[in-house]
Amino acid sequence: MTSITAVSSCLPDTIPIARFQKELQLTDVQLRRYQRFYGLAEVCRDPAATETELLLRAATKLVELRGQEQRVKYVLQARTMPSPLPYPMTSLRPLQTELGLEHAAGFVVSHHACASGLLAVDLAGTLLAADPDPNALALVVAGEKACTTHTQSIPDVTVMGEGTVAFLVSADRSGPDRMLGYASRTHTRFGDEFIMSESAAKEFQDLYGPGLCEVIEAALAEAGCGLDELALVLPHNVNRLSWIGVCKELGLPIDRVFLDLIGETGHCFCADPFINLQKATELGRLRPGDRYLMTSVGLGATFAAMVFEH
Amino acid sequence: MFRATAPVRRPHPVGPAALPRLVRAAVHTPPEPGEPYRPGDAREEFYAELGALYGASFDREQFAASGRRTSVELAYGALDALGPLSAEEAPEVVVVAYAAPDFEHTELVASCVKRRLPGEPLAFALSDQGGLAPFSALRVAVEYARRCGWSRLLLLVVDQGTQPFPLPAEPSPAAVRGDSAVALLLRWDGGERPLDGLAQGRPGAALFEAWPQDAALVAGAGLADCPDLPPHHGTSAEAVAGRPATGSWAALLTVDGGDRPVVVADYDRERDFLAYCTLHTGELRHR
Structure with missing residues (x-):
């Protein structure tokens, strides 16, 4: 049975969305609607940080990972955007190196866009259930940059933030x-x-x-x-x-x-x-x-x- | 709709190990060149914004000289070459694997491909693992089949040769130099039996425990500078360089392994990771 055994997150400092009004192409009326009815007063962003840095901040806060690195067989990045980094850059390789997880198979899970996070949990559980090692773990990371006009909002729906998350998945039903x-x-x-x-x-x-x-x-x-x-x-x-x-x-x-x-x-x-x-x-x-x-x-x-x- | 309870760990799979069977396959390599490029493409602004944070500049000359065929177009080409699929042949899971991302950021290949297929397969994509992504995709597809009682899998491998940012110089394994897509329709009749002849990890004796010594070998471009492989009966086909994801799988289509199983293997020097998988291809040969 798939379980999440530990989770950590990184939320950059918040910035009022009013500061992005021009970039978001919002009229004053639309801005007030976002704030009052959508509940979108502020978003968390760190404009200077890369995707890799943001993911690493969440992963290094995952204290349950320390000492368990050799149990991690899979590192999955759940991703929304189809092309978020200039090729051949990838967040996974530096992340795995920094976390001592180069021995794990690491890949991005995508094309369910923002629903790829739940797919990554299911996929990790599927791999772990079949893994010969009953103590094997998967590390899943998620969260992206809102650094382009197209990725900073969904018009008339939401404004994107840059919070990231890291969590461990196990096939052991005793997880929390x-x-x-x-x-x-x-x-x-x-x-x-x-x-x-x-x-x-x-x-x-x-x-x-x-x-x-x-x-x-x-x-x-x-x-x-x-x-x-x-x-x-x-x-x-x-x-x-x-x-x-x-x-x-x-x-x-x-x-x-x-x-x-x-x-x-x-x-x-x-x-x-x-x-x-x-x-x-x-x-x-x-x-x-x-x-x-x-x-x-x-x-x-x-x-x-x-x-x-x- | 895909719906499931949590996968259940079965510590002692029953029966002998099983191999996936390749039943249909096709490669699509479009003719060059594409339409003349018109500077000022709306995507240029997106590329400029995207690259700024990473110190990468849009390379118009490289972009203009490329085919500029979207990954969806390439995948559709491979599907068309595969031929029509009846309801009985329709895959239950589709995994799209690629090394280099699409230059077109407004399309999702897995969703578009699913639209073209009969049935309601679970479809998604794996990437950012260089030329090893298709090996992970196959493993994941088989494990979903085992868990869900499925038997029909479609692996779609795409190399997107059009990149907006400067590519690394050869002989980097990340240097994708052209467009290609491969469609592989497989059967997995193993049920709950263990999957055989497939592994990935740091090269070493333990990695090769399930390497079948009687198999024909399809060697990925990365194997040219690979650590020692286990004994095998020589290389039956070699992938061309510049197609990090599709190279090995396109080469697989040229092999007549007879009744022997075929091992497809590749090595990623930058990751120091080796992957291989073993397939039965006898049915493909007889078509």
Whole structure:
């Protein structure tokens, strides 16, 4: 059984989104809507830091990794953007070198865009379940740079942040966060609309609620868990307003959704649900035995949900 | 929709080890050159912004001299060459593997490819492991098949020769010098049996425990300066340089291994990592 055994995150300092108003091409009215209704007051960013540096900051905070390096067989980077670094640069090689993990097979998992983080958990669990070594671990990292016009926001939806996360995955069911069920669906109509046209954006908006509810219900069914059994939802931090709509459609109280970080992180690519896991655990919002749900939606367009037991 | 409970660890797989069977394969290498480049392409602004943080400048001359065929176009070319797939042949999992990213940042190959296929396969991509990414992709595809009770796998390997930023000088293994895509349709009938003849890691005796000595060998370009391999019956095909991801797999299509299994192997000098996998190709030969 797949479990997350430890998680750490790195949140750069916050910057008010008003400071990016020109780059985001927001009118004053749109800016106020982002701040008041979307809950996007600030985002965490470090403009001078590279992707590799941001990922390394999260990974070096993962104290549970120290002394366990030889158990790590796989290093997976969950990635949203198809081409985020000038080739042949990659974050994985320097990251593995710095962490003493050159012996591990390291690769990027992508093309589910921001839902690639949940795919990476499932993929890591799949490899570990088949690994001859029952003590083998996988290190998963996620989080990206918002350094171009196209990557700093999703127009009329969210503003991107640069928070990163690192976590260890095991096939041992004794880990503190056990995966129970997973569902994902890729809607291929959007495969060549990673940067959406106006008509695609409208179509995506119409799909968003039903598409997310569909995978949530499927993941819950796989986990044998009812919606009312969920102690918490650890969402993708796109905006507060969209969650009001989804909660209404699901019949889920909005206070069950961990939205505490939206106003200070923004949407941190694949890293959101895991940043939320680290923070919710730190705040004592999850008790032993609690069941919770992670969600992610990636442009292109993949909807995903995963159920865990804490 | 892909939906599953958590994978369950089975400490003692039953039955003898099994090999994946390659049943259909095709390579697509488009003719050069592409359309004349028109400076001022909207992508140039994106490349300038992307490269600034990393001290990399857009190389217009290199870009203009390249084919500029997107990875989706290349993948579609390989799929077309593979031929139509019936519902009975439709893959249940599709893994796209590449060493060099697409210059087109608004498309996702896995999603686009899935749109062209019958059925509802789980589709995603693996990358950033140089020429070893296809080996990881095959391993992952088989493990998903084993876990989910699937038997039909599609591996799509793409080399994107158009890069916006200056490429490393040869003989770097990262120096991708052209466009190519390979589509490999495989069967895995192993069920819960262990997967045989596949490993990757630092070169050494322990890595080669499952290396079948009677196999034909397809040697990746990286093996030219590789540490010693285990005994084998000579090299049946060698990959051309400049195709870090597809080279070995395109060479595989030229091999007639008879009834022997075929080992595909490559070595990444920069990572000091070697990967190999063993396939049955007899059905491919008879088509």
